[in-house]
Amino acid sequence: MIKELLHKQIHFSQLLFFALTSSLGLGILLVVFQLFVDTQSLFGSSSDLLSNQTVIISKQLGRDNAFTPEEIATLKQQEFVKKVGGFTNGTYRVQGSVSIMGMGGISTDMFLEAVSDRFIDVDNEDWNWSPSSREVPIIIPKNYIDLYNYGFAPGAGLPQINQDLIRKIPIELNLTGTSKREVYDAYILATSEKINTILVPETFLNYTNQLLSPDKEVRISRVIMEVVNPSDPKLLDFLAKNKYQYFQSELLSSRISYFLQLVLSIVLGIGILITILSITLVVTNINLLILKNKQTICQLHFLGFSRKQIANVYLAISYKILAVSIAIALILTVICKFAFVPFFDNLGVQTSAFSLVYVGIAAIVLFVILAIYYTKHTHKKIKQMTAVNTSLLTTEI
Amino acid sequence: MEAGKSYLVKAASGSGKSSFFNFLYGLNNKFTGSILFDEKDIASFSETEWTQFRRHKISIVFQGLRLFPELTAIENIQLKNQLTNHKTEAEIRSYLERLDVAHLADKKAETLSYGQQQRVAIVRALCQPFELLLLDEPFSHIDDVQIDNATQLILEEVTARNATLVIASLGNSYNIDYSKTLLL
Known part of the structure; x- marks a missing residue:
C-alpha cells in the first residue's frame, strides 16, 4: 500500500523524462565504447609488428648512402623522435x-x-x-x-x-x-x-x-624511428631538409590513424561528458520525485515505516528505469554497429560480433555502478528528509 | 508515568503540549533533561529502535492528524495496521461503526470533515500494539456523544493492554478518571 501511495504522486511524464535522459547518456557512452573497441585494430600495434608511429627513412641512392654515427646521434636528439635504430x-x-x-x-x-x-x-x-x-x-x-x-x-x-x-x-x-x-x-x-x-x-x-x-664493415643503410606524432610538420620539415626519403603512403596512413584516434578520443570525451550530465539529470529527477513526496515520506516514517522500506519504493523505480535505459542503449549500440559496418569496411577494419561481448560487459558494469550510486543517493536523501527536528515533523499542520 | 494509568496534560494553546508529545514520540530532541522509557534514555535510541518503537510501543494521534488525503479512511487505517497486522478488517470496521464513521470507510480522507478525520485517526492509533498512547487534542471537533463513544473505546483498548494513556487538552477532561493532571 505504501507503494501505491508513493506512486500516486509520481507522474508518468517524469518517469519518461528520467528514462529518456538515462537512455541517451548510456546510449552515447556504449556506442562510443563499441566504436572504440571496434577500431582498436586500426591503432593497436597488435595488427602489425611495428607500431603506427614508426617511420623508416633512407638516403637518396648514390655512392655512399650509409648513415654515419653522427647523423644517427642528431636524429636521436630531435624532440619528435622517441627512439632510433639502424637496419x-x-x-x-x-x-x-x-x-x-x-x-x-x-x-x-x-x-x-x-x-x-x-x-x-x-x-x-x-x-x-x-x-x-x-x-x-x-x-x-x-x-x-x-x-x-x-x-x-x-x-x-x-x-x-x-x-x-x-x-x-x-x-x-x-x-x-x-x-x-x-x-x-x-x-x-x-x-x-x-x-x-x-x-x-x-x-x-x-x-x-x-x-x-x-x-x-657493417653499414647502416636505413634508419627506423618511432616518433611521437607522424603528422608533426617539424618531422616532415626535418626529413625534407636532410633529404631523407620515407614511404609517403606509410606516413600518410600513420597520420590518418593518428587523426582518427584523436577524433575518437574527443568523441569518447564528449560521450563521457554527456553521460555525466545525464546522470546528474537523473539524480536531480530522483531528488524531485522524493522532494515532491516529502510530506508523505515524513508521515510514513513516523507512522512506523522504516527509511529502508520507503527508499525501496523509489529504488524499485530507479532500477527498473535503469534496466530499461540500459536495454535501450544496448539496442542503439547494436543498430549503430550494423550502421557503421560499411564505413569500417572502407577503413579496412575487421569488425566482429565479439565487440558486443565487451559492450555487454560494460553495460552490466555500468548498471551495477549506477545502481549502487542511486541506492546510496536515495538512502541519503530519505535520511535527510526524515531527520529529527525537521520543520515538517515538529510543526503541526 | 506508570503503566495502566491515565494522565491529562492541560494547558492553553501555544504553551508546548504538542512539543511535549513530539519529544515523547522522538520527532524533536531539542529539550533539556532526559526522558526515560523503561529506564532507557530515549536520546540514545537509534533510528531503527525508534521505528520498532513506533510500531510496537507508542501510538499517537497528532493534533494535525496526518492522514493521507489521497487514501480512503480504511486505507489510511490499513496502512498502519499492516505493519503489525494487529487488527482484522472486521475489527477495524466495528470500531469505525462505534464512532459512527463506518459509512465513510471507503471515502477519501480529504473529503471527510475534520471531526470525521479525527475519529479515523483515533481508530488508526488503536491498530497497533502499544504501551503508551498519546492523544493530542483528539476530540476538538467531535460532538459530546461521539466523544463518549471514543473515550469508551480508547479506555477499553488501553485497559486491555495495560497501557499508559496521555491526553493533551485545552481544558476539557472528557470524563476520564486521571491519575494525575499536568498543568503546563
Missing part, C-alpha cells in the same frame, strides 16, 4: 631454399637485415637466437606471401599457405661469406605490412657477420 645488413651472400611437403622446392638468392629488437613487437622468446638455437626466426613482408599465394602457387601447382601454415615451412639458409660458408635452418615467425625487408634477430646477424665475413 644492419648481412655482409654475405644468402641463398634460401624451401621444399613444400615433398612437392619439389624453390630456391632463391636473398638478403638478411636486422633492426634493434626494441622496434619489434613479438614475444621475446620467439624472437631470439643464440648460437645454440636450432632454427633462425625470420620476419618477411606480407607482400611476399601474397605474391606466392596469388601469383606463384597457382601457376606452379603448389598449395596456398595461410598464416598458421607459414611457421611450419622449413627454410634452409645457405650463407656464403668472404671467409666461410654456413647452413642454417630457419622458419617464418611472422609477416609484416610495414617493413620492406627480410628481418632476422640482431644477435644472429651480428654473429654471422663476424663469423663469415670478419673483414667487412
